[in-house]
Amino acid sequence: MQSIQANNYFVHFNQNAYEALNKHLKENKYSNIFIIVDTQTNEYCLPKLLPIIETDLNIEIIEFEAGEENKNIDTCIQIWHVLTELGADRKSLIINLGGGVVTDLGGFVASTFKRGVDFINIPTTLLSMVDASVGGKTGVDLGNLKNQIGVINVPQMVLIDTQYLETLSQSEMRSGLAEMLKHGLIYDAAYWREFLDISSIDYNCLDELIYRSVEIKNEIVMQDPTEKSIRKALNFGHTLGHAIESYFLESEDKQTLLHGEAIAVGMILESYISLHKNLISKEEYIEIKTAIQSIYDHVNFEENDINPILELLIHDKKNEYGLIQFALIEGIGKIKINQSVENKLILEAFQDYKS
Template identity: 80%
Template structure:
């Protein structure tokens, strides 16, 4: 079991048992008035029973649950939770613990950051995706309609606890969803790490702890250099410019099955790798390798002609846009990134054509 600690900006990410030891030290040191654990309907059932025995406190611990799913990651849910916090006697010395996947940590972090102008919060991510993605960087927020993470703040937790035992309850498709962000970390920053995933059948899930640790470490190294995303942190947007638009479109559409975040990002990475190829940033061999690895893990998503236009429309509202032009983070060879790349629509359409072929 991993016991290392990763030092992020003004907080630590602890792994497994060490996390609970640190949590209890933190509770002893800080005079909190009460503790609120925010869960969704699935983490309430599967993860909360694992967590509660670890918490050593005489304080009142209240559980606040909301319905699971990205469609509930909105300001209406926040309003409900702010009301409950108020009714249950939440004050400026309350502690919020967010136990769940990215929806819970994003929304819970936002609720805590804004309640009474901000109370302490701790993230305990329970899915592979939230462990390697939402755990680092202090991004908290909610969706506005089908625009992902449009409302939010950058504000860091008191600590993050990554406990891989929660993954025992995570279904395969959710594990694959998280894997997409790990693959991304290799593509943008560490070629050797990417190569560990070339033959997915040989991955030893006992070694998953080690892979998760490295993934968090990569994201942390990038975020530390640029906490507010003025520069290099934009590297983390690789696959997300188109991926988020695709995810948002499928979320809103009456006729489409909603995609998991990683499923949409996997498509985004193929499309944006194609764009990187056409801009002479990667070789044909590198592109073929990326496309083959991703297509072996993720099922093809079907795009009709009529889907492309609305997806491009959503790009216009992307938070990464500046001065009205769409900015992409592309890869320059595997393991390196080139940010602030303008991409013309023609090339995006070609990328979709190539993806379908």
């Protein structure tokens, strides 16, 4: 697969990825290498990566506990201390090997340690391959609020090896699929139609589907690296989806949702809002809702869940001047950003979802 040119870096695929990595190590005089992993990728992915790295440099492994609940500033502080104790300097290289939690947090650690050291992302989940590792967003959660602390800073490269997907559960694969569905809905109607009958997808073509998803995200980010305008399109399904994810993360009586599971709900809700703002047709809404519900389990919302979710919307990063801003679809394959939505319509969307 041909590498994809992003803003000041490349996304490399499969065998080309490791050739690019080793070439980069030979051409740059790094002092040492630190590989950040979580407990899952340390066990299942690191043994594949280490034998492929061609270097005489000292390699140190830094591990933290897997899970969204550990994507916080406390974990960063621990890693900064470890880097300091192990002699990391401005010429060190950090390699982030893992899913979105690892690439987001590891990128933030690298971007802020000694005011910034080089880092490379090697995503190991479908979600991180098509979304989290590409585009330069780094950061951590603030309590239960998603991605409130962070910077935009691009890696030296992103290396996508789809063999890592063999380590994933079906639920993790579905979580990543949500972002691929989103890319079709906001940008490429033909790509969206690939997923209308999930049972007919040829998973031998998964590499091509991932490649197209990365292309779509990259084409949007290249137009607007710092999210001043069109990059906001990538937040379709995320305004409500992130609030739902945060609420389920903090609620002791709720089972935590994977990111993609929450975003799937968010896309249905925000498609309903798009319908009632006359941006999509009833037929398009039914198509979207039916397709997403054929893949994801229904999420139960009690009446007393909705208001706390709405209160979390005020923390969405797209908001400006205290106004909640949505990215809505304007027909399948097109987007309309900076859309204000009344609470009444949001409540109606939840009622429709529950019914």
